[in-house]
Amino acid sequence: MTNPSQAVKAGGDTPGPESEGLSKEQGGGLAKAGAPAEAVGRSPGQLMWTRFKRDRTGVVSACVVIFFFAVSALAPVISKIYGKDPYTLYGQNQYGLLDDFGFPTGANGGMSGEHWFGLEPELGRDVFMQLLYGMRTSLFTAVIVTILMVATGVLVGLVGGYFGGKVDYWLGRVTDFLMSFPSQLFFIATMPVVTAVFVDPAEETPTYLRAIAMISVLWFLGWMAMARLVRSQVLTLREREFVEAAKVTGASPWRIIRKELLPNIFTPVLVQGTYMLPSAILSVAFLSFIGVGYVEPTPDWGRMFAIAGNIYENDPTYMFFPGIAMVVFVVAFNLLGDSVRDAFDPKSGR
Amino acid sequence: MLKYLSRRLLGAFVILILISAFTFFLFFAIPQDPATLSCGRNCTEANLELIRNQMGLNDPVPVQYWEFMKGIVAGRDFAVGHCDSPCFGISFDSERNIWDTIMDRLPLTVSLTIGGLVIFLTVGIGLGMIAARKKGTLIDKTVSSASLVFSSMQIYFLGPIVLGLLVYNTGWLSAPKYEPISGGVFAWAGGLLIPWFVMSLIFTANYTRMSRSTMIEQLQEDHVRTAKAKGMSRKYVFFRYAWRGSLIPIVTIIGVDLGALLSGAVVTEFTFSLAGLGRLAVDSVTDKDLPMTMGVMLVGAAFILICNIIVDALYAFIDPRVRLS
Secondary structure (H helix, E strand, C coil): HHHHHHHHHHHHHCCCHHHHHHEEEEEEHHHHCCCCCCCCCCCCHHHHHHHHHHHHHHHHHHHHHHHHHHHHHHHHHHHHCCCCCCCHHHHHHHHHCCCCCCCCCHHHHHCCCCCCEEEECCCCCCCHHHHHHHHHHHHHHHHHHHHHHHHHHHHHHHHHHHHHHHHHHHHHHHHHHHHHHCHHHHHHHHHHHHHHHHHHCCCCHHHHHHHHHHHHHHHHHHHHHHHHHHHHHHHHHHCCCCHHHHHHHCHHHHHHHHHHHHHHHHHHHHHHHHHHHHHHHHHHHHHHCCCCCCCCCCCHHHHHHHHHHCCCCCHHHHHHHHHHHHHHHHHHHHHHHHHHHHHHHHCCCC | CHHHHHHHHHHHHHHHHHHHHHHHHHCCCCCCCCCHHHHHCCCCCHHHHHHHHHHHCCCCHHHHHHHHHHHHCEEEEECCEECCCCCECCCCCCCCCCCHHHHHHHHHHHHHHHHHHHHHHHHHHHHHHHHHHHHHHHHHHHHHHHHHHHHHHHHHHHHHHHHHHHHHHHHCCCCCCCCCCHHHHHHHHHHHHHHHHHHHHHHHHHHHHHHHHHHHHHHCCCCHHHHHHCCHHHHHHHHHHHHHHHHHHHHHHHHHHHHHHHHHHHHHHHCCCCCHHHHHHHHHCCCCHHHHHHHHHHHHHHHHHHHHHHHHHHHHHHHHHHHCC
């Protein structure tokens, strides 16, 4: 029952006669692939995958994104092989690496075979390790935030869209209300409050509690766009024949949501999710940059910019490693999002 | 039109009240003594008592909220002195009137935001239109790929680079600083030129992409084709027919972006060491100055809501369907 509907879904959002959606879908896929004319049954997922593989930009950006995740996940391993860690103050331990003003003596911020990306001014930590572990912290936080936001958004959107009526009305009002918040100001303002819920303000806040505080603040104001998207999708799906047929056959609401609705909203949710992750990373970086997120000595991507901004006049090299890494990552992720969208929905085009 | 706007205004007012209540209860009703929270580390019992008295913490929270709201309308008396309306309370840290402090900082943030907005809207929409007009040519490709890269840039990355190039190395421009607009428009604009430039580089990109794609869409619409077929001049069709249609989605994006813009101002202030509202918000958070944080939040929210109403008015102006509904 779900299969034909999914095939139509992959063909586009517009509800049309099912047969038309099916034939167009298969015809398009086959003609482009240059496959034999005989009709081979292929799932929407396979169709999407063939289309995605043909998109060179998408494949390259997917590789870049995977590379970033792999490097961050393997940071401890790389640290072992490379022989350095992000906390040791190499510049202070070893005489001659930093000059009297605390700046690296070597050219280009002290880049050498020993310290690939140079040294951090003043403290003299290894920039390469700082960046790897910084990315690890940021990506980890952002992935959790994104998962929570997607889950909440899908839940709220599904419940509101499917049950309608009063439930929908009030969920809609709450969504609107939270959307009108000045979110970034709110992030700044609530960080100490949320931290205070977990830990006595007179004590030092442990890093994991900072992470939890950041995650909950970002989560709280981040799920609304997803909820709106899911709700609008569910509203159109609810009226479709296969959902009504399921209702007539006596399926429970939970079963309809799980078996009929969820598979059909998977595509837009995935696309929206790929756009949400980079913005979550930027929000985490934003908080750390202005000094209410992660603090010393936790290595963090955003905080590297804060350090770099202070010393840029004297040691410009330091800024380029986190900066270029971030630009490459965000560009790759945005391109990947576009490609995923195109692969699922070839009509949208660019 | 008037009815539509007044309804929006009323809605914004209700939202503002809700935000204030929400923030207030969040700050004052958490399972923590706000006095301890705002007192910081080396806190003595005397300080604690003083803060409690100042905040009226011995009253129940709804009463405190009522007092706070009343203070905004009618002013309020504190142990340290009277506070004129609109009274947002008195800072724990500097014992200064919060409203006055905010009003000191607000012009900078507004100048940054509005100035930046005007620049990147003009440049962004303009470039997008050119790219759409010359679709597929070298100009289009350059504009498109440059906008992709720049929209992925961050102010805290691009800012220091621009500073380094234009100020430290070449000395073409002086470091950013804020001069009130009353002291001459040129001094005002000159001081903020670099922040505006950097903000524009990043935000322009989004609008270029957006206006390019909507413009291309619009140029393929039936009514545009008909207009061309009737023999109307290219210029007339381009501006009167296609451009006006392409503005609607852009205005929507502006509404969504306003919040981001204000936070962009926060980062900009940090990057260029300017003392505006964003700096004040962060400083108040690090100093645990709760009334100040409250005040900045509310003023920021009001600012965004007002901008949103202006955007809505623009929306109604461009799209007759909104006016009529």
